[in-house]
Amino acid sequence: MPCCILPIVTALFLIAGIARGDDPLTYERHVRPILKAHCFDCHGATAEPEGGLDLRLRRFMVRGGDSGAAILPGEPAESYLLERIQTGEMPPGDKKVTAEEYLLLKQWIATGAITAREEPEELDEGIVITAEEREFWSFQPLVRPSVPELADSNGVRTPIDAFILARLQQDGLEFSPEADDRTLLYRATIDITGLPPTPAEVADYLTNESPDKYKTLIDKLLASPRYGERWARHWLDVAGYADTEGYTPSDADRPWAYRYRDYVIKSLNADKPFDQFVLEQLAGDELVSPPYKNLNQQQIEYLTATGFLRMAVDGTGSGANDDKARNHTIADTIKIVTTSLLGLSAGCAQCHDHRYDPIPHTDYYQLRAIFEPALDWKNWQTPGQRLISLYTDAERAAANKVEEKVKIIAAERNVQLKQYIQEELEKELSKHGKRLRQKLRAAYETPADQRTDEQKLLLKVNPSINITGGTLYQYNQASADELKKFDKKIAEIRKQKPVQKFIRALTEKSGQVPVTHLFYRGEYQQPKQAVTPAAFSICSPTGNRFEIPVNSEHLPSTGRRLAFARWLFRGTHPLVGRVLVNRFWMYHFGRAIVGTPSNFGVLGQKPSHPKLLDWLAVEFANNGWSLKSLHRQIMLSTVYRQSSKSDPAQSAFDGAAIDGANLLYWKKPLIRLRAEALYDRILATSGALEQQLYGPPVAITTDIAGQIVVAGESKRRSIYVKVKRTQPVALLKSFDAPVMEVNCERRPSSTVATQALMLMNSQYILKHAKSFAQRVAREAGNVKALPMEGALPQFDDIADAEAQQIPFPQQIVLAWQLAYGRQPTADEYLAALNLLSEQISILAADSNRAKDIAPGLQAMTNLCQVLMSSNEFLYID
């Protein structure tokens, strides 16, 4: 059963509550959250509380239960509640009230057990949402904040800058200087496309004199198809994209999942408005009328989009098509929806009222009801059943014709098979005497279910008589080979069939409207009251909850998801906009404004720049939910364009001393390449990268060490590499690519020896270092100095004879240009020359060295590997 993770941080926000000083302790603000976390399950949530004690109101506590009053205001020593807690009897189970929480309860009783306001006369059953809970920051209506007006607005280009600088100035900080052109070019190019600029692009940009060149660059990058490949990966993280089903050990393939991946790439490249993008993913099927036949491109796109709701782990097509597996898939789908769009970890409310956030148990199932007509565990569509064929009627007719031809060949094959078996049977029979032969023949020819016991025994003691199509090869390989010719012929004929493609879609069955029940303790075996579809109460003002009709009058489907998706983007939802812009900000800056991008609840972090967050969310909606507009706004700001280097000697402030973690953005955070960007950058640098968009996943394989690698020689970008849940590609995994169990809200950026070893010794880096060295040797003849400080070094000859044949000096310069987009410094240049010449002499003297590679190329390969393992390669300034 699903289980909440109850972090230890509870006490922290409670202590923060006390620390407010003159604010008196009240039931609603200070005490109720503790009781809700520890006690309400038994003493409040149910109609008949345990021991008759209901803790949901102060006056209920005073009244008490079967054992008398729970508290005596002003008298902690006389309060039974405290006694029970202190002795550890309550709450039962492992999770106890902390010392801080206990003290707070005690203090509240001692100060008279005050409430913030008069308690209601009547209380609905269950746990209601209090005014205090509604005050929480992330549930506040979204209002466009006014942009700060600063006396000293030095460096402010955009409203974003004003918000950031206003906060910086509070701490005596200001912006760092703008990064140099080359750094900006690299930063923006990798940020938007996930790939480095080419040396030609570097040269162009550096020689461009236009004052608008940075803005032009951003526009150019956003227009590149590579943009969709880079940013799709971000969205696929939260969608939980995988090419396999998970759940069962076989982790079966999802052959058509990639069409959803391609849909995401295409939509982002087209800058499809994000409200439309999400609407299609939540309810694209409701925009198309069944039956889903002879579909046009638009309809195909809508149906493909619903792949989002088909991303959850799903064992129902691979050996686990039971109620448990189905409900597991539904729960994971809800988790994907709530974490990606609502920024709430609603999973707790699957079993009981959420202990920290105002999400009642019923709310969870009402949200589930929105999806249940399509994810109906009583009338489940297995992965095979939910495929929609893209065959047109004409194609289907053509395919049927081909199958008719196949039938003819198959019949011929069958005749031949029977003849072959007969021939071998005769040979085997001839080894026996006449009488036995007859008996054996009769036994063999009698259908298996009609044989007498005697016949069965006879065949058992003479096993070689039991010739079948499967064992024919043991008797006569030539015959078996003949039969294979038929199979080949059939395969040939089938090639004439129009290729049948499918969509993995989420659809409803017309007229099938299941009733959703609340599950007691989240257990599907214990369904309780029926619930109707509705959004979470907390996402709307009191009394104005978004409830959805059970069935739409205008659509063949129930219309629940369509209504929900439209409501999400009406502009009044407190969470969706904030959650989305927060995540986009995170991808640009390596950290989010709300550090827990999928938890905007009580246990999540507070925003570092709340007004900026709100401003961005409002702007996003006002600009028609255009993600590319948001990129422009962010990337054109001063805060984005700052240098990432801190140089106290050069600057007017000591950022490192005041804000060492750079939480306030006084410089651009340095970001380590994400796993995919590193994989792709290595490919691009070695010159191998293929630019082809879309298509079925690139296969992976297991090497002898059990390590997962890309199969064959594919040079496609990592986004096209198959995502098998149980077999993450080793290089990607070691650089923090997610293991897709559900979805990934935020990637860590780890620094461990594993990664060092990958870059020192793995086949991937070794192979591409060699391609890089070969590319350098091939192209070095035309190397030109980049227009930047540090002129091209004078190409001194080095003594080694071999080196004179290959222009090493030029190669070094080109290697630097390809890896870093800059000239080597004089020091670096000499050190590299020195490294090459040392290595060449070691190799030349080593009689055991590999003979298939010249010492010069080997040494250059080593240098290239070092460049691709270096921090300058791994990090974006």
Added chain:
Amino acid sequence: MFGNHSRREFLTQNAMGVGGTALAWLLQQEQLRAKPASVVGASAVPDMSPRRPQFAAQANAMISLFMHGGPSHVDLMDPKPELSKYSGTEFQGDIQYSFVKRASKTLMGSPWKFKPHGQCGTEISELLPHMAGIVDDLCVVRSMHTGFNGHEVSIRYWHGGIPAVLGRPTLGSWVTYALGSESQDLPAYMVLTDPGGAPVDGVNNWTNGWMPPLFQGTVLRPQEPRILNLQPPAHLKGKLQSKNLSFLKKLNRKHLERHPEEADLEARIASYELAARMQVAATEALDLSDESNSTLKMYGIDQPETKEYGTRCLLARRLVERGVRFVQLFLGGQPWDNHNSIRTSLPAICRKTDQPAAALVLDLKQRGLLDTTLVHWGGEIGRLPVTENQGDAEKAGRDHNGQGFSCWLAGGGIRGGMTFGETDEFGHRAVVDKVTPNDIQATILHLFGIDHRELTYFYNARKQQLTDGRNCRVVHELLPNIA
């Protein structure tokens, strides 16, 4: 220690598993080192810190010499005078074949002679003279039974606990999951593969199944680099890579100067240094240059026929000496699968393995390691007493037999100088004291101080066990001083 682990914990672990097991292990080591000492072992997440068994353990390490293909027990360690006597006549009983076309019922007596050896007098075939020499340390189980003749079905039974089922953690996973590792410098579960290629079922022989990748066998490859990624490829080893690394350090230092106070950049520089140190530890364990000539000779490393397998047996001893918990040796393909020409193919594989295997037991014993190191020798099945008809008598072989076969155990608390169980008079079926792979697994865990029913891993909504609740027992008769 033997408690539940939630899916989330599994994932936390899985998230650090990198595919390459050596790497998963390394990462684990780093995290151990990063933790204050007092927390080690108290973690809710399974790790490789050494753990105490449930009760007093006899064994603290195990070396398994896995003999893929089905060694012909009636020609090796289960003498059958009746089979010899009736050789050439028709077998009267019921036989289960795999290859029906070549099936025959003609009994084939062993072409090789058996003689009693040692003080115990256990009879061993002339094909295994070295095994004959250590027979007083061995417990030969002659009543093994899987019930299935197929290779894969039985292989998976031996490794994963359920016949035919793929994707379960292997014995080595369970042992290391339970007890962690004594070595903080080497992977806890190591697999030595054959230069002739992968065994049947490939990496499934040492998979971690649904356990975290930390518990996957780390392959020690037969050629350089012996541990992928942990060691540089041969052409970079030594001076070249160290020059590369010092050049890299120079570049990274310069880069750091341009980005002062970026802790991550400094950490990354340090991570390369740590990686290099780990390479050294593995290299030392694999370096045989400090072994004496007499040791090398004992393992047959001076002879072409035994050199390769002998080297791996010696490496197995060195690994166990350095605290590796579980070592398993595999052969390429299925050299014991003697369907044809058994008269030549069986002696060949015996010559390759007999001396090294015996040397391993002797060497462990002379170093005082045998008491605590359990050694296992055996395949997944045995072979039939009847001829597999290949036409020519010289080409005769034997078909699969999962109904009755032999294996041996030594050290680690096993009673030496005994045989256990019997097959029928022709060696087809185990008839007295039948022992299954589950029984052996339960017994092995028992020797490690663990009750096989209580060692559980939470997966797929239930507590899983190696023996999966199947009907099996600790075979106490194999242990000394039975009460």
